[in-house]
Amino acid sequence: MAHRRPVxxxxxxxxxxxxxxxxxxxxxxxxxxxxQDMSLAGLxxxxxxxxxxxxxxxxxxxxxxxxxLSLRTALADRPPARLARALLTGAAVVHGVLGALTVGLVGWxxxxxxxxALGLVVLTLVAYGPRPRTGDPAGxxxxxxxPAGPSEPPLxxxxx
Numbered sequence: 001m002a003h004r005r006p007v008x009x010x011x012x013x014x015x016x017x018x019x020x021x022x023x024x025x026x027x028x029x030x031x032x033x034x035x036q037d038m039s040l041a042g043l044x045x046x047x048x049x050x051x052x053x054x055x056x057x058x059x060x061x062x063x064x065x066x067x068x069l070s071l072r073t074a075l076a077d078r079p080p081a082r083l084a085r086a087l088l089t090g091a092a093v094v095h096g097v098l099g100a101l102t103v104g105l106v107g108w109x110x111x112x113x114x115x116x117a118l119g120l121v122v123l124t125l126v127a128y129g130p131r132p133r134t135g136d137p138a139g140x141x142x143x144x145x146x147p148a149g150p151s152e153p154p155l156x157x158x159x160x
Contacts (some may be wrong), residue, residue: 004127008074011120015067015091018117019060026056066091070124079128092121 034049069084080088099114 004124005074005077007120007127008070008124011117011124012067012071012074014117014120015063015070019063019067022063023056023060026052026059030056062087063091066121070121073124073128079130080125085125085130088121088125092118092125095121 030049030052033045033052037045039045040048066087069080069087073080073084079085095114095118099111099118102110102114
């Protein structure tokens with residue numbers, strides 16, 4: 001498959017850009033909450049701002065980790081390992097959920113951007129497929145194994 005490397009590289013770039021964007025968005029939201037100086041159900045505004053900044057940093061770090069894993073997959077041109085595959089699958093699920101929420105809250109342009117990122121992550125996972133099992137150099141087989149036991153010669157048609 002000749003197009004899987006550029007797709008994985010594009011996914012890495014998009015995920016890295018999203019990591020920066022998510023971190024910046026949470027920083028701005030935390031500043032707004034901190035400067036507003038209003039409590040929500042008795043919560044301290046400073047605690048809400050700090051938790052927003054921590055959440056943004058964690059989410060940005062997760063997206064950046066997924067970008068690094070996608071970049072590593074592209075540079076090595078090998079399928080991602082089991083943990084990397086699970087993290088990238090989680091990123092795809094997050095993009096799907098955020099895309100569904102974004103339609104009503106932000107608009108169709110943001111939805112399209114999230115779906116493009118979702119498509120790149122999923123295409124990366126599908127293009128590289130699962131890793132072959134250790135000890136099986138041929139990789140996974142698509143054929144069904146023949147039943148064990150003695151084989152009989154095929155039946156020949158009889159003449160009338």
